[in-house]
Amino acid sequence: MPGALVLMGSGETSPTMVEVHRAVARGLRPGAHAVLLDTPYAFQENAADISARARRYFARSVGLEVEVATGVTGADWVFSGPGSPTYALDRWAASGVAGDLRARVRSRQGVTVLASAAACTAGLATVPVYEIYKVGAEPHWREGVDLLETLGLRAVLIPHYDNAEGGTHDTRYCYLGERRLARMERELPPDTAVLGLDEHTALIVDLESEEVRVAGRGGLTVRRPGSVTVLPAGTRTSLAAVRDLAEGGTPGAVPPPPDVAGPPEDAVxxxxxxxxxxxxxxxxxxxxxxxxxxxxxxxxxxxxxxxxxxxxxxxxxxxxxxxxxxxxxxxxxxxxxxxxxxxxxxxxxxxxxxxxxxxxxxxxxxxxxxxxxxxxxxxxxxxxxxxxxxx
Known part of the structure; x- marks a missing residue:
């Protein structure tokens, strides 16, 4: 079965991401084993309701019957989404799920979809967004699951990159804002890029062909000290080109997406x-x-x-x-x-x-x-x- 890694900035169970889910699900075998990892939100009192809504979404909108589970062994399709990145990290590290997720991507088998909080864990370091934004902890990083390393990318992944909920205060970059992100960037290991994924936007990596696609209504930002490159929705390129950008190369190798009048109706x-x-x-x-x-x-x-x-x-x-x-x-x-x-x-x-x-x-x-x-x-x-x- 061809493998794919899908990372979403937000909107993972909304109409804006239906076509992305359907596109990657088409390659699954009949009766595929589909798993929903509820770990990021398992601590919430309404966890059962969140799982039930997600299962209905995937059944009705995508055509996938999804099982709620705490592990990924034997799964053809794995999804994990909203909640707390650090709560998920601690439990995935202790249970071996973090290693299993890396092994899936490294073997180029199966579909792995991580969104919002779960996507935050995909790089070599993770933003502990609850602790910083909600509790007031000093800006810091937590070690990530680092699925990106298996693709040759030395980077961190920041979802909700274009968030604007703050109104009068800066909540871009997963609620960090520019001031805190700039400070945290200086604490990353040398030559680490920041990959920023806008809300209602997906980064889709075909693990067999190494084709990379940006879909949805926003873009993927590749940010390094002194340079920022945005790959807007509609971009199709190679994993090698994204690696080059993450290592400080120029965007010349990435073809621009076709001109569109605006976001499609289902991206509103x-x-x-x-x-x-x-x-x-x-x-x-x-x-x-x-x-x-x-x-x-x-x-x-x-x-x-x-x-x-x-x-x-x-x-x-x-x-x-x-x-x-x-x-x-x-x-x-x-x-x-x-x-x-x-x-x-x-x-x-x-x-x-x-x-x-x-x-x-x-x-x-x-x-x-x-x-x-x-x-x-x-x-x-x-x-x-x-x-x-x-x-």
Whole structure:
């Protein structure tokens, strides 16, 4: 069976990575033994729920029946994803799984898929992200499983490379930010490269042909002191070319990917869908086009169903989408109640604005009071007047 190593920056059980999973699963034999290593999140109270959602995702979206296990012996396909990198490292080292994973890649047999926390362990050193970002430990490295060494790569792997959850503070580079990563780079062994894998992005290595492909919506960054090279999604190259970059070579040997207009539809994240839906809904209600607004709510509900198996807890997740859907349904009800009055109320508001603009405040206030007696409450806001029906 041809071997493959797949590393994912995030989105491992979301619609954005379905085609990547399907592509590598096509080479498996019928009835392949597929294993889900739950170690990174096994300490969590909801571990059973995470496993159940992941199994449903792989069964329904990829066509793989997956067994939850603590070892990889005899497995044709192995997957491990979110959780704590250091919790996984400690248990994999003690149980021999770390050595078994290296042996799989070294023998060029079977499919090995590591994502998020598990992908963090793939290099010679690992970012202890929980300890640094959540607990406040001093920036430091932990020894990694170092699957990359079996490919001739002296490197560390950092998922969530383009994370932007921090808003006003830097959470790129798996929540380290530039300041901490720059400090940690100086502590790496000489000639060690940083491979940064963006969210909802996969690095796929065909272990037989040594072809390398970047898929998804972001890119792979090869970072060394004084140089940064980004291989965007769509890049196809060789493992030798990536080794050359990691050793300080120039990117000339890596062909650019074909031009694309933007990320494919299945690479749009749920967070982006939430933002777009909210803006389009606002425009539809202002139209007013209540049919379009209702269709947007139904579309959001369909996206929630698609993303329900996602095991990560990033911003813009399913819970946030459900909260928005409830809010939009309430606003849709309000809009439906006020729609028949809109042709009457809007001209009165325009008249009130003209009166206020010409300094005739007493008349404008009288108009507002008359509207209130008629059951229309006018409220002045920084964005302009807003009206609603009084109870």
């Amino acid at each position: 994240t749920l967070e982006e869908t939430i933002r777009s839906c909210e803006e389009l809904f606002k425009a539809a209600v202002a139209g007013p086009d209540l049919v379009a607004a209702a269709q947007l709510v139904l579309g959001l509900e369909a996206e929630i169903v698609k993303w329900a198996a996602d095991t990560e807890e990033d911003s813009g997740g399913v819970d946030q989408a459900r909260e928005l859907m409830r809010l939009l349904i309430a606003r849709l009800g309000e809009a439906a109640a006020t729609a028949p009055l809109r042709p009457l109320v809007e001209p009165l508001l325009d008249l009130r604005a003209e009166l206020r603009g010409s300094g005739r405040y007493e008349t404008a206030d009288a108009l507002r009071a008359a509207m209130a007696r008629g059951g229309v409450l006018v409220e002045d806001t920084p964005d302009g007047p807003r009206w609603s029906l009084t109870p």
